[in-house]
Amino acid sequence: MKISVVGTGYVGLVTGVSLSEIGHQVTCVDLNEKKIEKMKRGISPIYEPGLSELMNKNILENGLKFTTSHVEAFKDAEVIYIAVGTPEEPSGAANLDYVEQAAIDIARHIARPVTIVTKSTVPVGTNHKLLQIIKQNLLHPVRVDIVSNPEFLKEGSAIYDSFHGDRIIIGAETGHAFKVMETINKPFGIPIYKTDIKSAEMIKYASNAFLATKISFINEISNICELVGANIENVAAGMGMDQRIGGQFLKAGIGYGGSCFPKDTKALIQIAGDFEYDFKLLKGVVSVNKKQQRVLVNKLKQCFSSLQGKKIAILGLAFKPNTDDMREAASIQVTNELLNLGADVIAYDPIAIDNAKGILDPLVRYAYSVEEAIAGCDAALILTEWDEIKRLDLSVFRQMEQPLVIDGRNCYSLDAMKEARIEYHSIGRPSVI
Numbered sequence: 152m153k154i155s156v157v158g159t160g161y162v163g164l165v166t167g168v169s170l171s172e173i174g175h176q177v178t179c180v181d182l183n184e185k186k187i188e189k190m191k192r193g194i195s196p197i198y199e200p201g202l203s204e205l206m207n208k209n210i211l212e213n214g215l216k217f218t219t220s221h222v223e224a225f226k227d228a229e230v231i232y233i234a235v236g237t238p239e240e241p242s243g244a245a246n247l248d249y250v251e252q253a254a255i256d257i258a259r260h261i262a263r264p265v266t267i268v269t270k271s272t273v274p275v276g277t278n279h280k281l282l283q284i285i286k287q288n289l290l291h292p293v294r295v296d297i298v299s300n301p302e303f304l305k306e307g308s309a310i311y312d313s314f315h316g317d318r319i320i321i322g323a324e325t326g327h328a329f330k331v332m333e334t335i336n337k338p339f340g341i342p343i344y345k346t347d348i349k350s351a352e353m354i355k356y357a358s359n360a361f362l363a364t365k366i367s368f369i370n371e372i373s374n375i376c377e378l379v380g381a382n383i384e385n386v387a388a389g390m391g392m393d394q395r396i397g398g399q400f401l402k403a404g405i406g407y408g409g410s411c412f413p414k415d416t417k418a419l420i421q422i423a424g425d426f427e428y429d430f431k432l433l434k435g436v437v438s439v440n441k442k443q444q445r446v447l448v449n450k451l452k453q454c455f456s457s458l459q460g461k462k463i464a465i466l467g468l469a470f471k472p473n474t475d476d477m478r479e480a481a482s483i484q485v486t487n488e489l490l491n492l493g494a495d496v497i498a499y500d501p502i503a504i505d506n507a508k509g510i511l512d513p514l515v516r517y518a519y520s521v522e523e524a525i526a527g528c529d530a531a532l533i534l535t536e537w538d539e540i541k542r543l544d545l546s547v548f549r550q551m552e553q554p555l556v557i558d559g560r561n562c563y564s565l566d567a568m569k570e571a572r573i574e575y576h577s578i579g580r581p582s583v584i
């Protein structure tokens with residue numbers, strides 16, 4: 152089918168590339184000329200494993216196109232995906248300016264029947280509103296169907312997830328729209344769940360809120376494990392064997408970050424609040440997460456009488472491994488707090504340093520290897536569980552006069568740290584002293 156995708160962020164670009172890969176004729180449209188020029192040359196604007204390769208393959212073999220022109224993108228499209236951002240407003244609500252503008256742009260350029268598919272995460276009721284906006288702005292009286300098709304891919308494994316997702320949610324109200332979506336998605340071979348539009352919109356928020364709840368829950372349990380002397384990894388493994396609970400998303404750490412959970416949890420609280428419903432449980436999840444981002448600095452404070460002038464290495468800056476994304480990363484709060492306490496902060500990340508430079512306090516210094524970051528430090532804090540960090544030869548920590556590692560991601564076994572004679576504090580596990 153002839154498909155256009157509006158917006159070339161994580162969701163838009165991955166959607167465009169994967170729809171092209173399964174045989175559709177795809178055009179990605181974005182207003183940012185520089186970005187489009189780069190993508191035309193096969194250069195991905197984001198770091199995502201496998202994305203550049205698949206992009207290039209599809210540009211060459213399947214005619215995947217990039218353009219800034221609405222005329223070019225919309226005039227022949229049978230289906231148009233909206234995948235623009237819905238950033239957080241100061242109130243926590245989702246900002247719908249970009250999706251509404253996309254709807255207007257589409258309406259002004261289509262001249263044949265089109266199915267509009269919303270991939271962006273939007274509050275319940277938005278798709279109906281978008282259909283209204285489109286109908287009001289149509290220049291040619293053509294049939295328009297609207298579909299809510301929320302995205303569930305994870306940064307760092309977005310390409311894999313696109314082809315191996317657990318489900319494709321299709322929220323629609325006409326037989327035609329369901330048929331179009333089934334035709335498009337059949338080659339993915341992923342189970343399709345058909346529902347009404349509002350439920351599809353809600354499935355996205357409820358799923359992210361539930362996963363965030365799992366994380367805050369296990370983080371609270373990890374704090375209690377530390378108090379009672381239990382080990383969170385054994386606890387999570389034992390809990391996860393119950394299929395009703397499930398073993399995934401039970402990894403205790405320094406709280407969730409990224410562009411989705413922090414934004415979507417707050418937006419759902421706001422959506423409920425709009426109907427005067429106080430979503431107490433989710434408010435608790437958000438506040439536990441904020442508190443959890445402070446645990447590493449609290450542990451570090453217990454090791455020194457003062458952090459003034461102490462040299463602290465930060466290993467890992469991105470909100471999770473395999474991405475250069477710094478949005479809502481715990482490293483922002485941790486580095487700010489350390490600087491406020493008078494510490495000298497030197498940070499290393501395999502790929503997020505360029506992004507970090509625009510986000511972290513300018514007083515943060517950067518190292519270009521783990522060794523360089525650790526040399527002469529008083530303590531090393533691990534914030535992101537990159538494979539490179541997990542696989543370190545532990546002797547590297549011997550570069551510290553008195554090796555002290557505070558690990559927010561439980562990267563190493565307690566036995567290995569004991570054997571290496573490194574003072575080691577992690578999350579929800581006994582300390583090695």
Ligand code: UGA
Pocket residue numbers: 272302303304305306307359362366399400401402403404405406407408409410411412415470471
């Ligand atoms: C999340 C969801 O997992 C996707 O299904 C969803 O499509 C996406 O949001 C979105 O709404 O677009 P993402 O934010 O890319 O994906 O990353 P996750 O792998 O979910 O991790 C989010 C955060 O939770 C990270 O900071 C990670 O370190 C943390 N986390 C995750 C834990 O602390 N413990 C866990 O067990 C799992």
